[in-house]
Amino acid sequence: MSRELPSPTGRRTFLKGAAGALAVPAAAGLVGALAAPARADDTGLPDFAPVPAASAGPAPNSDGYYVGRISGHLYWVTDTYYQAMFLTTTRGVVLVDAPPTIGHNLLRAIDDITRANGRPSRVTHLVYSHSHADHIGAAGLFGPDVERISHAATAGLLARAADPNRPLPTVTFRDRYRLDVGGETLQLAYHGPNHSPDNIFVYAPDHATLMLVDVLYPGWVPFKNLAVSQDIPDWITAQRIAMDYPWKTFVGGHLGRLGVRADGTRQIQYMDDLEASTRAAIDSVDPSPYFAKYGAQGNAWAIFRTFLDAVADTAAAPVAAKYAGVLAAADVFTKDNAWALLESLRIDAGVLGPFGVRP
Incomplete structure (x- = not known):
């Protein structure tokens, strides 16, 4: 206006x-820039x-991770900075995202659970929520034989990046994709760009659980600059789309706890x-x-x-x-x-x- x-x-x-x-052109320096935060101690860092x-969220174990059950054979793992989600099935493990800060602890967490429930421990399917390296930068740990599933735009972004730690997807979709493996189901959906051009919604209907990364931050304000999102209006819209799903548990991809519906309402x-x-x-x-x-x-x-x-x-x-x-x-x-x-x-x-x- x-x-x-x-x-x-x-x-x-x-x-x-x-x-x-x-x-x-002027050589004068900036004046009036905001003052640095107050220094509180001898580290020189602000409080x-x-x-x-x-x-x-729950405290991580001595190896630096926490793994817990969401519902049935659906689990989540966090290092208090990032989160991943996985299903154990009669055929193998379906993993959603592979954050590098969790890294090899993903393998340890999966082994913890599959040894306890007697299901196969090999990761057979890996879903990419989106192309960003901070969420899938450990995808290379799972070898060449895993089926990697993503939105079609993710394939192009990863091809451009040429990052060996983020192998190209083997299966892509544009609007909807239903993944059925060993008696478990994930519904993948693309509702347009939000945080990134390719970010998808991952819904586990049998467990009333939605995973949507870098959009809702249960218990926290969004990350800097509205999650460094590339499309702010659609990122805001994605929050309301998320609330249209009938989920009870939310996996946001970051921080140390799961979300409940009140968290989504509060962020909105x-x-x-x-x-x-x-x-x-x-x-x-x-x-x-x-x-x-x-x-x-x-x-x-x-x-x-x-x-x-x-x-x-x-x-x-x-x-x-x-x-x-x-x-x-x-x-x-x-x-x-x-x-x-x-x-x-x-x-x-x-x-x-x-x-x-x-x-």
């Missing part, structure tokens, strides 16, 4: 007088709010609050000082940097305060998330603030 600013330092007045200055007890409310606060901040933060100072130096990027940072700060403050003690890391990433949402509102939704149509 475009609005006229107060004279004489309003956008219309200033741009008229400073058009020449903006065209001149953040404690993680709420409800956001933490967080995002609604963040959007409302960001829209309000675009209107309330006066851009005049940023245009006046950095425009005179011919430093257009400094105008954008300082104004957008100020809007993100203003937008994040009430949201971080509201969710402190409710969602872990509300003080860590809410400003970054506000910044990413602000950019999406500008370039995707046309909420341009002082960068709107020139008067």
